[in-house]
Amino acid sequence: MPTLLLFLVFISSFVDHSQATFKPWVSLAPNWNKVYRGSVTLTCNINVTGWKEHDYKWYRNNQGIFTSHKALTIGNVEEKHSGDYQCETTDSERSDPVRLDVSKEWLILQAPPYVYEGDTLTLRCHGWNDKFKEYSSFYQDNSPIPSTNFILDIENVTRRASGNYRCTRERWNVFFYKTETAETFVSVHELFSVPAIKLVRSLVMEGDDLMLTCDTTLAPPRQTTGLQYAFYKDGRNVQEFSFSDTYRVPSAQLEDSGNYTCEVGTSTGSLRKISDKLFIQIRELFKSPEIRMIPAKTVTEGAEVRLQCVTTANTGNRLLYTFYKDSQTIQGATTDSNYVILHTEEEHTGNYKCSVQTTDGNVQKNSPDLHLLVQKTGPTSLGSTSPGSFSDGGLSFDHAPRPSDRQVDVDQPQLTVIPDVVAVGDEIVLLCESTRGSLPIHYRFYHDGIFLGNITVQEKKPAELRLTIKSPTMSGPYYCDSHNYFSTQKQLSKTVNLLVMDPQSDFSLPMEEEEGSTVWPALGILLLIIIVTVVLLFMYRHKMAPLFTRCVQQQPNTDQTFVKARARVGQRPTNEDIDQSHSTNNDQEEYSNIPTMKPPIGEDICYAYIEINRTQEASATPTKRNDDHSVTYSAVKYSETSLETRASQETSNPTDLYQNFTVKEH
Structure with missing residues (x-):
């Protein structure tokens, strides 16, 4: 019974709906709204697919006409047939009225009963008989319309074409032409409604x-x-x-x-x-995911890392999670939003992301990439750390900022090294500070890429790390980084170079090493030049001097009378030279006019050895005398400056002469 009632309600609603949509319309043949005489046929049209014909009803000026046919034909129309015609069926609404005018005027202006947007409007200035000229003038709301004869076509009309139209035409009236006038109203209907x-x-x-x-x-x-x-x-x-x-x-x-x-x-x-x-507005099914790394984005080898794919769903639909490393799938689509690396190794370093999708795969969203850095396990950190702030060299946030805190990322930190030149055994202080950022701020310190330690500060002050210099290898670049809860990535400071001098070293030349520096090669070349110069000077003075240094020998003055002169000028005489001189001409006195003259520049000392022998006269009684003598003169060279000074003092000899006498006993 309830099923039958529902069926009847459905049928009744369908019938009501059908009746509301059926609306016939009336057409005329000929298709003019005004006529003189002749036959006119009116047709009741219904454009409904599958509709079965029923009885028709016709109305003129809302008065019923006794006919049940689809077409209403008037064989010879008269003025009494003028009026508004409508039709309907037993299953439709009544049609809109169509006006038909039967006229006895000399001139009528004919127009179609229905004109729609986009149609061509045809107007005919039609006369009662053939006494009219062919030419006709047309007007719309008293504005002339160009025309060539009594039929006017206006193409592609719009709603603005609606209005009063008028035409004039000359008719022959026995003796002259008389101008006749006719008018009509044209309504341009909407072809289809605004969508x-x-x-x-x-x-x-x-x-x-x-x-x-x-x-x-x-x-x-x-x-x-x-x-x-x-x-x-x-x-x-x-x-x-x-x-x-x-x-x-x-x-x-x-x-x-x-x-x-x-x-x-x-x-x-x-x-x-x-x-x-x-x-x-397409309603969001779930938010774009975010990948998180616990405990941190930087860990040491052996640490456990858990990746979380976090999203917010607006419906109770089941979601699937997929994890990727460097764009390669590492965990397929499952309902588990976590991916765990139990024992991290260096090869786990890379870019990770996750995606969330519906079970039918129609909606899928990816998270941004997040970089995981796995560092090798090194020696114990040189610096102290704040308890609970870090784990295995990785950063973890023990306390999230309060909701009232202003969420500000950190800016680039500045590193200060005090002092920047030290010796082994000294202590240095590293200060790292970001001037902007929500607290707490976490700092890390590095030396030439090696992690030194980390500090978490809860107030606006620099993080301080103290180190003791244990070897010269602690020289080089130092830097730090900082980030907080709202950081998307770490902020790196500029590097600061530290110079460590070894007290056991003989020489230490502090010098800042700059990119592209040529100081060290230049120093090497300079040192090589100095060494070569010293070697050449040594060879010159000790090896090559005899080739270039000679005392000058001057011939004896002929104006003086000597029996025989012999002199040797050169380097210091040897004992051989002295003995040889003794064995020659023992019975004669031998002299040499030894000149005193300016020694060549570059000499130190020149020696002159002179042997004096006196010839003894014959005597009956030999006498024992020391008549044989030998003397050695040494001329000590002065410098150019001292020579000039002595010359100014009118000293003739440029050298000091020293003599050593040797007396031989016979």
Whole structure:
């Protein structure tokens, strides 16, 4: 019984709906709103597919006409047949009225009873008989319209073409031509209504089908007119003109949200109308995911790291999670939003991300990449750390900032090294500070890429790390980094170079090493030049001097009388030279006029050895005397400056002469 009632309600609603949509329209043949005489046929038209004919009813001026046929023919119309005609059926509404005027005027202006947008409007200035000239003048609201004869065609009319039309034409009246005038009112009807774009489903979630329709209504007499539809999003065409009045977006995404419009036009393009905008917001199914690393993004080998794919769902739909490393899948789509690395190794370093999707795969969203750095396990850190702030060289946030805190990322930190030149055994202080950023701020210290220690500060002050210099290898660049809870990446400071001098070293030359520096090569070349110069000077003075240094020997003065002179000028005489001189001419005195003259520049001492022998006269009694003598003169060289000074003192000899006498006993 309840099923039958539901069926009857369904049928009754369908019938009511059908009756509301059937509306016939009346056509005339000939298709003029005014006629003189002759036969006129009126037809009741219904453009409904599958509709079965029933009895018709006709009305003139709302008065019934006793006929039940579809067509109403008036064989010879008269003035009494003038009026508004309507029709209906037992299953339809009454049609709109159509005006038919039967006239006896000399001149009438004929027009079609129905004129629609895009039609060609034909007007005929028609006379009672053939006494009229061919030419006729036409006017619309007293504005002349160019014409060539008594028929006027106006193509592709719009609603603005509605109005009063008038025509004039000359008629021969026995002796002269008389101007006759006729007028009529023309109403240009809407061919189809302004379209309305509609959303089939009022709420569209991500992954749902988005379906839009472009609804318009054709005028009943033009139900067979072919219309085409186009769709636009934010002014950009998304579906070209076609006979489909529906636009569909399968598996709609957030980017499909926007302002949509549709446009309707005739197949010839003579008439087009566009709808108002309809804003459509695709409802987000779940937020874009974020990947998190626990305990930190930087860990040492052996640490456990857990990756979390975090999102917020707006519905209870089941979601699947996938994890990637360097764009390669490491965990397929599962309902587990975590991925755990139990024992990290250096090869686990890389870029990680995750994706979230619905079970049907219609909606998928990816997180941004997050870099994991796994450092090799090294020696114990040189610096102290704040308890609970770090784990295995990695950063973990023990205390999230309060909701009231202003969420500010850190800026680039500045590193200060005090002092920047030290010796082994000294202590240095490293200060690292970011001037901006929400607290707490976490700092790390490095020496030439080696992790030294970390500090967490809870107030606005620099992080301080003290180190004791244990060897010269602690020279080189130092730097630090900083970040806080709101940082997307660490901020690195500029490097500061530290010079460590070894007290056991003989020489230490402090010098800042700059990129592209040529100081060390230049020093090496300079040192090589100095060494070569010293070697050459040594060779010159001790090896090569005899080749270039000679005392000058001067010939004896001939004006003086000597029996025999012999002199040896050169380097210091040897004992051989002295003995040889003794064995020669023992019985004669031998002299040499030893000149005193300026020694050559570059000499130190020149020696002159002179042996004096006296010839003894014959005597009966030999006498024992020391008559043989030898003397050695040495001339000590002065410098150029001292020579010039002595010359100014009018000293003739440029050298000091020293003599050593040797007396031989015979």
